[in-house]
Structures are given as structure tokens and as C-alpha cells.
Amino acid sequence: MVAKPYNLPSEPEFEQAVHEITSTLEPFLDANPEYRKALAVVQIPERIIQFRVTWERDDGTIAVNRGYRVQFNSALGPYKGGLRLHPSVNLSILKFLGFEQVFKNALTGLMMGGGKGGCDFDPKGKSDNEIRRFCYAFMLELSRHIGDNTDVPAGDIGTGGREIGFMFGAYKKYRNEFVGVLTGKGADWGGSFIRPEATGYGLVYYVTEMLRDLDNTDWKGKRVLLSGAGNVAQYAALKVIELGGKVLSLSDSTGSLIANDDEGFSPEDIQTVADIKLARKSLTAWSQDRFTWHEGKRPWTLVSKADVALPSATQNEVSEEEAKALIKAGVRYVAEGSNMGCTQEAIEVFEATRAATTSATETSGVCYYAPGKAANAGGVAVSGLEMAQNSARLKWTPEEVDAKLKDIMVTCYKTCRETGEKYSTKGAIPSLVAGANIAGFIKVADAMRDQGDWW
Structure with missing residues (x-):
């Protein structure tokens, strides 16, 4: 946990984030105890x-x-x-x-x-x-x-x-200067193609690797639960549909829309949702016989059968009980489109199914979990690509940006899996959350050491 001076107020979200990372770093820190100094330093903001x-x-x-x-x-x-x-x-x-x-x-x-x-x-x-x-x-x-x-x-x-x-x-x-000081800019004044779509697309590209790795499968016919109705959820939904999956839910702060059958949302339905949110209205504004509105509820307990869950609204939107409900519904893959979308207790429920495996080929009952810092990195990745285009006074085509995004997400998954393979202490299947936390920490800590921030 973060070391908190006595005179500071409680910071529950920050303390949860620090705990989530530090709890998975122990196998690495036990083998490399000198890095505990870096952990103490990296928890404190520079400014x-x-x-x-x-x-x-x-x-x-x-x-x-x-x-x-x-x-x-x-x-x-x-x-x-x-x-x-x-x-x-x-x-x-x-x-x-x-x-x-x-x-x-x-x-x-x-x-x-x-x-x-x-x-x-x-x-x-x-x-x-x-x-x-x-x-x-x-x-x-x-x-x-x-x-x-x-x-x-x-x-x-x-x-x-x-x-x-x-x-x-x-x-x-x-x-009095025109520089790339913000990303997400308009397409005609320094913005990048694919930036609005990037987090949702990147999330789906990451999960594509999870599907292939765990079950040697793809999106065709997969029943997908999505929360949120903003950019991340909209573009993740469109990419899932494009790849053959079925989107069964969307939600906002007032409740959830659940499809009445396995056909789920169509691209036209997603456009209607986008128009509603652009007008800054609630999903209750949409009357549609093919869906059922559940006031004040999240989607995780509302569907009896699903394959993939993509929390894409806000932090702590999947609780321990909801995690158990997802597993009961048959969900095999959970990846966060939102930041810290699952509570620590929910993560432990998912990770327990992975830790119980004795063979990488016997995956029955496993719910493979990917944390937001890896699965939703596509948004900031294309922001980084926008920065690169601004610096070079260039603009890449949508196809070029999408190809670079996909490559980044595939590499990110491989990094998480390989690092998880090296440091996972339980289960025959590597922990993606441990892999993401340890790989990210090592890279940052090594750079800090090289620059004299710890030694």
C-alpha cells in the first residue's frame, strides 16, 4: 500500500490503484529487492x-x-x-x-x-x-x-x-503558438485519424489475442456484454459486430439496455446511441421494442448467458458479486475498457479461476482477465501517434494509423503474457494483470534509475 503521512486525507481510489499494482509486484520484488526503492518513489507524483x-x-x-x-x-x-x-x-x-x-x-x-x-x-x-x-x-x-x-x-x-x-x-x-499541446484535436487542425475509435478498437484487438491464446477462437458468434455508451463502448461495439460478435448490452449512469435476443445491437442501433449521447441525453430517451431498459442497474447480472464482458464506463463498475454472476453466465473473457473497471475483490474472483489451472490446455472454468492499463491502452497509443505526426508535420492515413494501433495492442498483449508467464506464482495460465503491472513497472523504474531518481 502507499505510505500515507498522518496529515493527509484518505484517498480511496488512489490507494486502491497502488494496492492493485503492489500486490502483484511481490514475485518480482522478492527476486529483485533493490526495486523496492523504486516502488517507494514511483508512488509519489512529481508535481x-x-x-x-x-x-x-x-x-x-x-x-x-x-x-x-x-x-x-x-x-x-x-x-x-x-x-x-x-x-x-x-x-x-x-x-x-x-x-x-x-x-x-x-x-x-x-x-x-x-x-x-x-x-x-x-x-x-x-x-x-x-x-x-x-x-x-x-x-x-x-x-x-x-x-x-x-x-x-x-x-x-x-x-x-x-x-x-x-x-x-x-x-x-x-x-501565440500552434503546437501539438493537446491530442484528440480536429482532423483538419492537427488531429489524427482513428483517435475517436482508438480505445474501443484497441480493446477489441487486445481481446482478439486473448481469444486466440486461451481457446484458439475468434469473435464469431461471441455474446458480448458492454457497459457504457460513450466513445469507448460505441467503437468497441462496432468493432465486435464487424468481427462477427453479438453485443447484448450498453449502459449509462441511469441504467442498462439489454437486447431481448442474441442478435443484439446493430451498427444502426449504435449510431442511434451515439446521437443520443451527443445530445447529452440518457439512454432512457430511446424507445425500442428489441431491447429492455433496466433502470439503475448495470448489465453484469441481467443476462443469463454470455462469453465476453467489457466494462467500459467508469472505475469500480464490476463488484465481487457481479464477477461471480459473470462467471455463472459462462463469461470466459473480461477486459477493462474503463480504468480500474473492476474492484479488487472482482479481480480476485477472476484470477482465482486462472490460478486453479494445472494445465495450459485444460482451461475449463477459466475467466481470463485483462486490466485496463493494458486492454484500453489503444486510446493513449493513438494520442502518442498524434504527437508523432504533429512533431513531423505529417498526417497518416486511417489505414496506417489503424495498422500501427493493432501492432501496438498485439505487442502489448505479448509483453503482458510473457512477463506474466515469468512471474505468475499460481496456475498454468499466466496472469495478465501481473504481467501488465510488472512489465510497466520495470520499464518505468529502469528509466528512473538511469536518470538518478533512485539508486
Whole structure:
């Protein structure tokens, strides 16, 4: 666990993230005890910036929010990570996300450090002018601390193309320079093809390797449970459907839509969901006889038979009991499209099925689990590719970017599996969570040591 000074408040999300990583590092640390020094150092952010954001509502009144940027680790490159705009934003959540980002970025193989930021501002219900005024006020302070070779933020929950556009415009005016300081930009002014699709596509590419490795199978006919209804869920759903799978669920903060038969969602259905979310409405706005709406419920206990579960909404969205329900429904593969989508207790349920194996060819009853820092790394991978295109003043074709994304995700899976094979202490099948954590940690720790951060 993270060593917490007595005068600091509880940070449950951050402490959970640290525990999730440190609990899997023990086999490596036992063999390499000198790295315990690196573990103590890497848990502490290099820098935390907190600032006031004052902006004007349409009615002329003044609103005040809290803005943050956690610059966690720059051993592998400029800080890289999203900006979250949501009322729940606080330092615990941003530190957890930044900590995860450090190792996620390491697993892409690209030159990116880890960071995260945002504000407790809620874009819902705000006019375009209010959002523009907020973004300009937010960037007025943030622009002092970021740069294309220092810290390159991206979008996240609440921060889509509109918000990135306003923030980029503000930065350009304040600094009088056109540089790749944000990723997720518009296609005509520095953005990359495939960036909106990247996290969802990358998630499916990663799970494709899991399917092939564990059961020598593919997506054809697979029944897939997806949570969320944003970019990650939408594009993961479209890629699953393209590859022959059946998407049985989507959800948002108000409840879940469950398909009434195994045909599931069509690409046209996904477009309807995208239109609803673009209008910032709930999925309750969609009346469709082929689906059943479950108010206030997540999808994991609502389907009696499924093969794959892809949590793609927010942190801690799969509990221990829901993990058991997924296994009971026959789910064989769980991969996080969201960051820390499963509770620690849920992870232990999945990992126990793997740890019980005695032969790599006898996989009956196994639920193969992949953590978000590996499975959803496709988004930040294409952000890194956008940075590379900006630096070279180039723009690659969609086919080129998609091919590079697929290669990164396949390599990421191989790295996780091979490292898990080396350090898994239980089971004949390697732990992907241990592999991801240890591989990411070694890469970051070695760079920190080379730069004198520990010795």
C-alpha cells in the first residue's frame, strides 16, 4: 500500500490503484529487492497543480470550480493523460488515474510519461457559450504548466472534441503558438485519424489475442456484454459486430439496455446511441421494442448467458458479486475498457479461476482477465501517434494509423503474457494483470534509475 503521512486525507481510489499494482509486484520484488526503492518513489507524483477556475454563466453570474493537473511521472517522456470534466473529480481520482497512466503509457512502447487532470465542472446542461467560457478560463491557468515537450493532455469523461477545440484555441491565443499541446484535436487542425475509435478498437484487438491464446477462437458468434455508451463502448461495439460478435448490452449512469435476443445491437442501433449521447441525453430517451431498459442497474447480472464482458464506463463498475454472476453466465473473457473497471475483490474472483489451472490446455472454468492499463491502452497509443505526426508535420492515413494501433495492442498483449508467464506464482495460465503491472513497472523504474531518481 502507499505510505500515507498522518496529515493527509484518505484517498480511496488512489490507494486502491497502488494496492492493485503492489500486490502483484511481490514475485518480482522478492527476486529483485533493490526495486523496492523504486516502488517507494514511483508512488509519489512529481508535481500536483491545483487552481481556481472562475467563469461567467449566460445569466451573468460568476461560477467557481477547482482545476487540477497531476504530473505523475516523466521518466519515459512528456506527461500524457486526459482531462476529466465531472462533478466527482477530486485529487484521489486524478492521482489514481495518473498512476495507472504511467504504466499504461509504458506498455504502449511510446515515449510518454503519465499524468491526469481535470475539473469538478459539469458540462451537462451548459450552453456552448458557457462551455467555451469555462474552457478559456481553465486553460488560462493550465497553459502555464503544459507544452508539447512538457505535458500533453487529452480528452476524457466530459472532455470531447468540442472541449478540446475550445481549449486548444485558448492555448493558441494565450501562448501565440500552434503546437501539438493537446491530442484528440480536429482532423483538419492537427488531429489524427482513428483517435475517436482508438480505445474501443484497441480493446477489441487486445481481446482478439486473448481469444486466440486461451481457446484458439475468434469473435464469431461471441455474446458480448458492454457497459457504457460513450466513445469507448460505441467503437468497441462496432468493432465486435464487424468481427462477427453479438453485443447484448450498453449502459449509462441511469441504467442498462439489454437486447431481448442474441442478435443484439446493430451498427444502426449504435449510431442511434451515439446521437443520443451527443445530445447529452440518457439512454432512457430511446424507445425500442428489441431491447429492455433496466433502470439503475448495470448489465453484469441481467443476462443469463454470455462469453465476453467489457466494462467500459467508469472505475469500480464490476463488484465481487457481479464477477461471480459473470462467471455463472459462462463469461470466459473480461477486459477493462474503463480504468480500474473492476474492484479488487472482482479481480480476485477472476484470477482465482486462472490460478486453479494445472494445465495450459485444460482451461475449463477459466475467466481470463485483462486490466485496463493494458486492454484500453489503444486510446493513449493513438494520442502518442498524434504527437508523432504533429512533431513531423505529417498526417497518416486511417489505414496506417489503424495498422500501427493493432501492432501496438498485439505487442502489448505479448509483453503482458510473457512477463506474466515469468512471474505468475499460481496456475498454468499466466496472469495478465501481473504481467501488465510488472512489465510497466520495470520499464518505468529502469528509466528512473538511469536518470538518478533512485539508486
